[in-house]
Amino acid sequence: MFQISFTDPVSVHFIGIGGISMSALAELLHRQGFRVSGSDLKETPLTKHLEQLGITVSYPQQASNIKEDCSVVIYTAAVHSDNPEMVRAKELGLPILERKDLLGQIMKQYRHVAGIAGSHGKTSTTSMLSLMLMEGNLDPTVLVGGVLDGIGGNLRMGSDQYLVAEACEYCNSFLSFYPTDAIILNIEAEHLDFFKDLEDIRHSFRKYSELLPSSGTLVINGDIKRLSELTDALPANVLTYGLADTPEGCKDYDYAATNCTFDKNGFGSYDLYKEGTLLGRLSLRVIGMHNISNSLAAAALAFSYGVSFDAVAAALLKYTGTHRRFEFKGEAKGIRVYDDYAHHPSEISATLSAARACVSGSEKLWCVFQPHTFSRTKAFLQEFAEALSLADTVVLADIYSASREEDPGDISSGNIEALLKQKGKDVYYFHSFEEIEKFLFAHCTPNDLLITMGAGDIVSVAESMVSA
Numbered sequence: 428m429f430q431i432s433f434t435d436p437v438s439v440h441f442i443g444i445g446g447i448s449m450s451a452l453a454e455l456l457h458r459q460g461f462r463v464s465g466s467d468l469k470e471t472p473l474t475k476h477l478e479q480l481g482i483t484v485s486y487p488q489q490a491s492n493i494k495e496d497c498s499v500v501i502y503t504a505a506v507h508s509d510n511p512e513m514v515r516a517k518e519l520g521l522p523i524l525e526r527k528d529l530l531g532q533i534m535k536q537y538r539h540v541a542g543i544a545g546s547h548g549k550t551s552t553t554s555m556l557s558l559m560l561m562e563g564n565l566d567p568t569v570l571v572g573g574v575l576d577g578i579g580g581n582l583r584m585g586s587d588q589y590l591v592a593e594a595c596e597y598c599n600s601f602l603s604f605y606p607t608d609a610i611i612l613n614i615e616a617e618h619l620d621f622f623k624d625l626e627d628i629r630h631s632f633r634k635y636s637e638l639l640p641s642s643g644t645l646v647i648n649g650d651i652k653r654l655s656e657l658t659d660a661l662p663a664n665v666l667t668y669g670l671a672d673t674p675e676g677c678k679d680y681d682y683a684a685t686n687c688t689f690d691k692n693g694f695g696s697y698d699l700y701k702e703g704t705l706l707g708r709l710s711l712r713v714i715g716m717h718n719i720s721n722s723l724a725a726a727a728l729a730f731s732y733g734v735s736f737d738a739v740a741a742a743l744l745k746y747t748g749t750h751r752r753f754e755f756k757g758e759a760k761g762i763r764v765y766d767d768y769a770h771h772p773s774e775i776s777a778t779l780s781a782a783r784a785c786v787s788g789s790e791k792l793w794c795v796f797q798p799h800t801f802s803r804t805k806a807f808l809q810e811f812a813e814a815l816s817l818a819d820t821v822v823l824a825d826i827y828s829a830s831r832e833e834d835p836g837d838i839s840s841g842n843i844e845a846l847l848k849q850k851g852k853d854v855y856y857f858h859s860f861e862e863i864e865k866f867l868f869a870h871c872t873p874n875d876l877l878i879t880m881g882a883g884d885i886v887s888v889a890e891s892m893v894s895a
Contacts, residue, residue, distance in 0.1 A: 429499050429522035431532050433459060437498035441465035442512045444484055445474040446503060448593075451570050451582040452529060457482055458584055466492045466512060476580065490515035497521055501529055504598045527600035530570070530592065534605040537568065537587055541728060542594035542604055544635055545612025545648075546628075547774050548721045549593045551713070551752055552612060555725035557583065557591045558742035563734035567591050573752065573768075577745060589732070594635065596628065597621060601635050608731070609639055610724045611647040611657070617771055620802040620832060632657060639663035646727045648720070649680045666731070668723045670716070671700075678703040682727040684719055693784040695719045699726065699736075706736055713748045715781030751886060753778055753878070757893035761873025766889045770799040770882035772810035779817035782876060790874045794818035795863060795888060797881035798826045798840055805838040812846035815854075818878075820870075821847055822863055823856040827883030860888050867892065 431437075441453050444465025450473040457463040457480055464483040467474055474484045485492045493500065493515040500516040503526045507513070516523055534540045543553045550573040558577050560567040569575075569583035570592040594601035594609065597618045614632050616625045633656065636645055641662040649667030651657065658665045668682040677683035677700035684697040693714035699706045709726070711718055726739045748754060751768040758764065765782070769775045779794060786792045794815060798804040804811065804826055815821045823840040840856055847854040857863045867888075871877060879889040 428528060429524050431499070431524075431529065433536055436460040436462070438462040438464075438494075438496060440493060440497045440500050440512075440516075442488060442500060442502045442506050442510060443467055444477065444482075445469075445471045446505075447473070447572050447581055448530075448570070449501070449503060449526060450474070450477060451580075452501070452526065452533070453477060453482060454480060454582050455533065455568075455570070455584065464492070464494075464497075473581075488512050493519065493521070495519055499524055501526060504600070525603075527598075527603040531603040531605055534590060534592070537590035538607075539589045539732070540605060540607045541589070541591045542601065542606030542609045542635075543591070543612070544594040544596060544601055544609060544632065546596075546615040546617045547771060547777070548612045548717060549595070550768075551718060551748070552610060552721040552725050553591055553593050554748075555722050555743065555746055556610075556728060558746050559725060559729040559734050559739050560589055560591065560732065562738040562742040562745070563729065563732070565589050565732060565734070576747070596631055596635070599631055599634075602631065602638070604635075604638065606635075606638055607640060607642070608644045608663075608728060609636065609646070610728055611636070611645065611651070612721065612724055613648055613773075614651055614657075615771070615773055616806070617803075619806045620800060629653075629657065636661055636663070644728065644731045646682075646724050646731075648724070664731075666727050668720075668727050670720060670723075674698070674700065674703075674705070682723055682730075684709075684723050687716065687719055689714075689784055693781055697723075699723070701730075707740070709740055709743055711743050712746060714753055714784065715777055717777040717781070753781070756889045759877075759892040759895060760868065760871075762867075762871045762892070763874065763876045764889050764893050765876065765878045766886045767878055767880045768882055769880050770803070772807050772814040775811070775814035775880065776817060778878065778880070779814065782878060783817065786876050790876065791819040791872070792817075793820050793822065793867070793871060793875060793877040795822045795824065795867070795877065795879045795885060796843075797824040797879075797883045797885035798843070799882040801826055801832050801835055801838050804840075804843070805835075808838075808842055808846065811843050812850065815843070815847060816850055816852055820853040821855070822866065823854065824860065824863060824881075824885055824888075825858055827881065827885075860885075860891070863888055864891055864895075868895075 445467035
């Protein structure tokens with residue numbers, strides 16, 4: 428495998444440079460003196476930002492973008508072998524490095540590396556932990572899978588002492604990483620286009636945990652089933668966290684939250700216990716019980732780094748979410764419009780349950796959902812219908828067509844629509860965003876809460892509505 432030399436910067440080309448992770452890695456190398464170029468299918472705010480930094484970005488992806496003086500080409504698992512730039516790089520005999528391997532090599536440059544893993548909640552938890560370390564004056568370098576206003580984007584360049592990064596399990600990417608510390612938030616059936624089943628996923632998370640050194644710390648959700656299979660005989664120190672109904676129940680975890688309450692905005696507060704002893708009360712400026720859990724995990728690891736309770740509390744008050752995580756987009760003719768990246772039934776349930784606290788009286792909760800990947804939609808068809816039932820009205824878009832799979836022809840959003848109708852839910856299915864927007868303006872009323880939801884481009888509906 429090609430090894431990047433961080434003392435001898437070379438020319439690096441990124442295929443798909445506009446991705447949320449790829450753009451951050453490209454900017455990091457650029458700021459370390461590498462000559463960075465890249466390509467993508469179309470211009471986006473992320474690619475515009477890279478161009479403003481002086482990075483050359485080409486559209487679309489084509490063989491001529493690969494120059495003979497390029498030292499190494501970086502790609503992601505989403506780039507296929509017949510991609511014209513991949514073909515050209517191989518013709519020239521250039522070193523080719525996958526994104527996960529580059530990130531792994533970057534991790535080796537830092538003394539403390541916190542890898543945030545889990546089926547859901549990685550971006551929010553990474554963001555919370557990053558702000559905690561910043562508030563504790565630890566000057567972390569941060570790679571986050573979203574746009575975090577607290578760092579001005581998806582990358583923060585700090586010292587070489589602390590690195591905080593998401594550790595995604597898809598294609599076993601995180602097994603190429605070098606964490607010294609880790610958080611595992613949850614383990615659920617996800618990415619079944621790669622993993623065989625839930626047991627296969629659990630096996631990968633165990634392998635990830637085994638990467639930690641004896642001096643490291645694993646913070647793990649104490650409610651994960653058969654937890655001992657994941658934690659027994661690990662060299663690292665293991666800390667559990669969880670939500671307890673009573674102060675007495677807090678003794679079941681190393682760190683626990685109890686007495687959870689929510690204000691009129693849906694923002695949570697809770698009493699934080701360590702080993703059964705009350706440390707104090709923490710308050711959030713994001714919604715939902717899932718974010719209480721995320722903040723608890725982040726706090727546990729922050730404390731292991733020596734961050735004070737007061738610094739953790741201050742950081743949580745500064746965290747107002749990342750873009751595309753229950754992000755308020757604005758009002759559209761009196762309709763409150765939000766957007767959320769949720770694309771798995773558990774995420775949908777968590778977001779809609781939290782949003783319900785923001786709706787009262789005659790106000791309605793609308794969810795405009797765009798499924799992402801045919802395999803996920805087919806595998807969780809019943810679960811999607813159950814989760815979406817938490818909304819008053821559901822509007823469905825086609826399965827995201829630019830996803831990494833070919834249409835098998837036996838699954839569509841119409842299948843979700845049929846199940847929701849069987850449940851007696853108010854549901855509508857449209858094939859174009861224009862039809863969706865027209866329908867929403869005709870049927871939503873002022874003060875209704877509308878969430879566009881999915882990992883594709885459904886956010887454009889929200890943005891179009893608030894700009895109308």
